[in-house]
Amino acid sequence: MLENQYGITVDEYVKLDTYDALRGNGWLYLISKPTGKEEEDIAELEKIAEHLRNYGDQNVPVFLPSKEGHLITEWEKNKYCVLANRQIEEHKKIKLGRKLAKFHERGRKVPFQIERSSRIGQxxxxxxxxxxxxxxxxxxxxxxxxxxxxxxxxxxxxxxxxxxxxxxxxxxxxxxxxxxxxxxxxxxxxxxxxxxxxxxxxxxxxxxxxxxxxxxxxxxxxxxxxxxxxxxxxxxxxxxxxxxxxxxxxxxxxxxxxxxxxxxxxxxxxxxxxxxxxxxxxxxxxxxxxxxxxxxxxxxxxxxxxxxxxxxxxxxxxxxxxxxxxxxxxxx
CATH class of the missing domain: 3.90.1200.10 (Aminoglycoside phosphotransferase (APH), C-terminal lobe)
Known part of the structure; x- marks a missing residue:
């Protein structure tokens, strides 16, 4: 699918918890099913992801568009999204409280209206x-x-x-x-x-x-x-x-x-x-x-x-x- 729909060649398959992932060219590709999500939902999530990356979060993956330019691709009667992350290995023990606070601080600065995934006040x-x-x-x-x-x-x-x-x-x-x-x-x-x-x-x-x-x-x-x-x-x-x-x-x-x-x-x-x-x-x-x-x-x-x-x-x-x-x- 990666070669056919995305023009990407990879070296090996890795199983990460519940994700199917592939490694190659210094990137980790996660294959996700967009269960219950439409192209518009994915587009909104991609905009949020891009915002967080621009604010310095290296652990937020990129949604890859297929050769046709779609964020959701069909392959063998299933729908998939591909997320790509630079291969950065984390060995050190992280301070999760600090990490989460920084994540929230970046997320608060999203410069556009969030509609599809908002739960504010609900x-x-x-x-x-x-x-x-x-x-x-x-x-x-x-x-x-x-x-x-x-x-x-x-x-x-x-x-x-x-x-x-x-x-x-x-x-x-x-x-x-x-x-x-x-x-x-x-x-x-x-x-x-x-x-x-x-x-x-x-x-x-x-x-x-x-x-x-x-x-x-x-x-x-x-x-x-x-x-x-x-x-x-x-x-x-x-x-x-x-x-x-x-x-x-x-x-x-x-x-x-x-x-x-x-x-x-x-x-x-x-x-x-x-x-x-x-x-x-x-x-x-x-x-x-x-x-x-x-x-x-x-x-x-x-x-x-x-x-x-x-x-x-x-x-x-x-x-x-x-x-x-x-x-x-x-x-x-």
């Missing part, structure tokens, strides 16, 4: 929509005998997570009413779900894949990194969390608006929603079993999660009094 409506969909499924199940353990756990636990979601929405709404965003709160390039592994390094390559991006408030990425770290190891996350927040704020201190938005996102039980949704979307029994185990774990740790939320501001040294950050009374 959290409330997206959360309400997810809640309504789940409540509908729950209501339908209420009058049936649970067929399996997962259903029983879902029926029992949903009212609690409904309450938690309403708390998150209320905290978000209050933030938008009470607090004025600062200039640093303007939209930036974020990720669908930013975690420790989002940028790699994969086989010593650090890659910032445009297919992961959405345009949103910086607190989205910080909150999702925090959630993943906490859920990965609820016993030893605290030291990592402290470091990450120190690193991030050494580049970009968080405003009161940022802290509160971040906290509302942590209250929103995204991990619970994703687990239930994944269970009902999949047809594979094996995947359902994995989701059942995951839900058991989430429910077992719900008390721990409350304690985590209760201590979050203190743990990250957020200036609670100075910035007048509201606490959730019932957590204490």
């Amino acid at each position: 959290w409330k409506s997206l959360w309400e929509k997810r809640l309504e969909q789940m409540e509908k499924v729950w209501n339908d199940l209420l009058f049936q005998t649970p067929e399996h353990e997962f259903q029983r756990m879902f029926i029992d636990s949903f009212p609690y997570y409904l309450g938690l979601t309403e708390n998150a929405i209320q905290y978000l709404v209050d933030t938008e009413i009470d607090d004025n965003p600062l200039e640093t709160d303007s939209g930036t390039v974020c990720h669908e779900r930013f975690t420790q592994k989002t940028w790699g390094p994969l086989n010593n390559y650090m890659i910032k894949n445009p297919f992961d991006w959405v345009f949103d408030h910086r607190s989205r990425d910080i909150a999702e990194w925090t959630r993943e770290r906490y859920l990965r190891n609820s016993q030893t996350y605290d030291v990592e969390l402290k470091h990450f927040f120190e690193e991030y704020q050494s580049i970009a201190p968080l405003s009161p608006f940022s802290w509160r938005l971040l906290y509302s996102r942590l209250i929103f039980p995204l991990h619970y929603f994703e687990c239930i949704e994944s269970y009902y979307i999949t047809t594979s029994e094996q995947d359902q079993k994995v989701m059942e185990e995951k839900l058991t774990r989430i429910l077992r740790q719900s008390g721990d999660y409350e304690r985590f939320l209760a201590g979050f501001y203190q743990l990250t040294d957020a200036p609670i009094k100075r910035l007048n950050l509201p606490l959730l009374e019932w957590l204490y």
Whole structure:
């Protein structure tokens, strides 16, 4: 495909995590499927990528146009995009908090209107929509005998997570009413779900894949990194969390608006929603079993999660009094 559609010859194939990649001429070529994305979406992502590269980010790949000049190419009845990155190997341990803050600072300077991938100001409506969909499924199940353990756990636990979601929405709404965003709160390039592994390094390559991006408030990425770290190891996350927040704020201190938005996102039980949704979307029994185990774990740790939320501001040294950050009374 590379030779035929792009006129590129390569030396070897490398498997990088979930990507198919090829190496040649000092470049690494990532082959991605533009799942659910149109040519316009890709064009917008390419403009963002170009902006970030111009501001000095060497880990952002280039979208290669095919010989015909298209960003999406068809090959053997499939659609593909090709991303090219200079082969720079990363061996040193990176300070992810600092890197993310710099990434957000570059992303904030995007000089054009982002339309297709923007999530700015949409959290409330997206959360309400997810809640309504789940409540509908729950209501339908209420009058049936649970067929399996997962259903029983879902029926029992949903009212609690409904309450938690309403708390998150209320905290978000209050933030938008009470607090004025600062200039640093303007939209930036974020990720669908930013975690420790989002940028790699994969086989010593650090890659910032445009297919992961959405345009949103910086607190989205910080909150999702925090959630993943906490859920990965609820016993030893605290030291990592402290470091990450120190690193991030050494580049970009968080405003009161940022802290509160971040906290509302942590209250929103995204991990619970994703687990239930994944269970009902999949047809594979094996995947359902994995989701059942995951839900058991989430429910077992719900008390721990409350304690985590209760201590979050203190743990990250957020200036609670100075910035007048509201606490959730019932957590204490």
